[in-house]
Amino acid sequence: MSKKYKKQTKKQSEEIVKILIDEYKDAKCGLDFTTPFSLVVALILAAQCTDKRVNEITPIFFKKFKTIEDVKNADINDVIKIVRPCGFYKNKAHSIVESAKIICDDFNGIVPDTMEDLTKLCGIGRKSANIILQECFSKVEGIAVDTHVTRLSRKIGLSNGKTQFEIEKELQNLFDKKYWNRINHVFVLHGRAKCIANRPKCDECPIAHICKKND
Numbered sequence: 001m002s003k004k005y006k007k008q009t010k011k012q013s014e015e016i017v018k019i020l021i022d023e024y025k026d027a028k029c030g031l032d033f034t035t036p037f038s039l040v041v042a043l044i045l046a047a048q049c050t051d052k053r054v055n056e057i058t059p060i061f062f063k064k065f066k067t068i069e070d071v072k073n074a075d076i077n078d079v080i081k082i083v084r085p086c087g088f089y090k091n092k093a094h095s096i097v098e099s100a101k102i103i104c105d106d107f108n109g110i111v112p113d114t115m116e117d118l119t120k121l122c123g124i125g126r127k128s129a130n131i132i133l134q135e136c137f138s139k140v141e142g143i144a145v146d147t148h149v150t151r152l153s154r155k156i157g158l159s160n161g162k163t164q165f166e167i168e169k170e171l172q173n174l175f176d177k178k179y180w181n182r183i184n185h186v187f188v189l190h191g192r193a194k195c196i197a198n199r200p201k202c203d204e205c206p207i208a209h210i211c212k213k214n215d
């Protein structure tokens with residue numbers, strides 16, 4: 001029989017997020033960007049790739065393609081050559097060029113600022129759209145749920161959701177909206193520093209007294 005999932009209360013969840021925000025005061029988006037479109041490109045490249053690698057590639061990319069129109073009109077092979085080190089380079093190159101086309105053709109060359117429109121871009125789902133809205137437009141519509149947030153939410157006992165959308169909705173119910181834009185950043189850092197997959201450092205963890213330690 002599988003182990004019973006142990007869940008946090010709303011009060012305990014608030015304590016957890018407060019402790020983590022205090023622990024990781026400098027937590028912020030790990031991707032470098034200067035414009036909404038440069039964040040769109042960085043997020044597409046970041047799928048299953050490190051922020052460090054993406055941050056090495058985006059300056060090279062934008063040195064070659066200076067505007068969204070340059071990207072829209074790019075030869076796909078030139079894009080592939082640059083983004084190759086980020087992995088899944090054919091899909092990522094395609095998503096970047098298609099997104100540039102959609103932005104130019106459907107949004108007058110301006111990256112849209114709503115969840116509905118952002119998720120019309122190629123390679124941009126709710127997680128990335130949440131990050132773009134928060135980082136570029138100071139709009140908090142949801143919680144960016146990535147692999148770190150998914151893993152830690154289960155482990156700590158915040159959500160046992162089966163999809164990222166289910167997890168996002170459960171977290172939204174648990175946490176006051178004022179915390180929503182901090183959750184992704186602090187969970188990513190906590191997942192790297194202490195709650196490391198398969199070898200968590202529970203004896204050094206600031207939420208060890210409250211964590212459900214689900215497997």
Ligand code: SF4
Pocket residue numbers: 155156194195196200201202203205206207208209211212213
């Ligand atoms: S107590 Fe252990 S399992 Fe729980 S969050 Fe901390 S490191 Fe992760």
